[in-house]
Amino acid sequence: LLDGNWVLVFTAFSELLPLLSVGSIPFVKVEKIGQSIDTRSLTIENSTTLSTPTFTLSFSASAAFEIRSPSRIQVEFKEGSFNPPEIKSSVDLPESVNIFGQNINLSFVQQFLNPLQNAVAGVARAISGQSPLKIPIRGGQTKSWLLTTYLDKDFRISRGDGGLFVLVKEGSSLLDW
Template sequence: MCITAFDAVSGPRYTAFSELLPLLAIGTSPFLKVKEIRQAIDTSSLTITNSTTLSSPFATLSFSASATFEVRSPSRIQVTFKEGTFQPPQIKSSVDLPENVNVFGQQINISPVQQSLGPLQDAVASIGRVISGQPPLKVPIPGDRTSSWLLTTYLDEDIRISRGDGGLFVLVKEGSPLLAQ
């Protein structure tokens, strides 16, 4: 197995990583969706970037964690996280609420709320103009959680299954026909 086969990955399709589970649970709410979770491995610079994009009716939020890695064997790497980056929110030009929301198994029609959002949309647009163009917020990752390891247990042209001290990860490569399923 060789880690270089997965330079960019969309995923995870499955994870047992406890710190990611709350994020995935948030994505089941009607007003906040996980748009993308991705891992990019750059073998030339020995860096990894884990990134997440969330989408709400008002804005798209993106954040990432960057790390360096050291190859310990053909299937194992040692990872050291360096910093987290929070991109300025991308404010949407209009509020995009669903017509109905499922609350505890009951469909609630919220289209009347959509019709009364004119003043709120103006405020959101004003905020968007203020924060657009702001630089991302970069935060060093401190403490003993910066070091981790990752062991690739299965790898083909579409899937990578890895285990680490944080859990189990099943990732599908960007562009794979498996993503269309």
């Protein structure tokens, strides 16, 4: 049941809170925080995707794990990876944005951006297909543990190094809420 792609729907892990707060910055959205687990190769990949009106950025950390008990694994992070930004072929601005309690209409900005669409598309073609930047993870923060306290085909609750993680299996109807 642990194999597959999981989507983080709740956490109380303090180290992820700054990342989650990025979503409160105007024009930046946390699209997805996920975890892929492959029990055959004993690997985990934690990934994050952020988006703005002009690009999408994704990064991940890969790890190997050892099974310590039926519910506990020991994790060692090996490498971080930053994918080249995916430049959107058109600037996708909302009609308005709320900044410090003020609702600001952005329709006039879109008028000025329309002529830049071709330039943005050219940059997108130049960047696409570039290899990710891989960075080895070294130091004292490479090892962690994960204890799964509940697991079924759609839902998982895990704890690890002071954090609580609630995840839903990708493709589950639970994500439609």
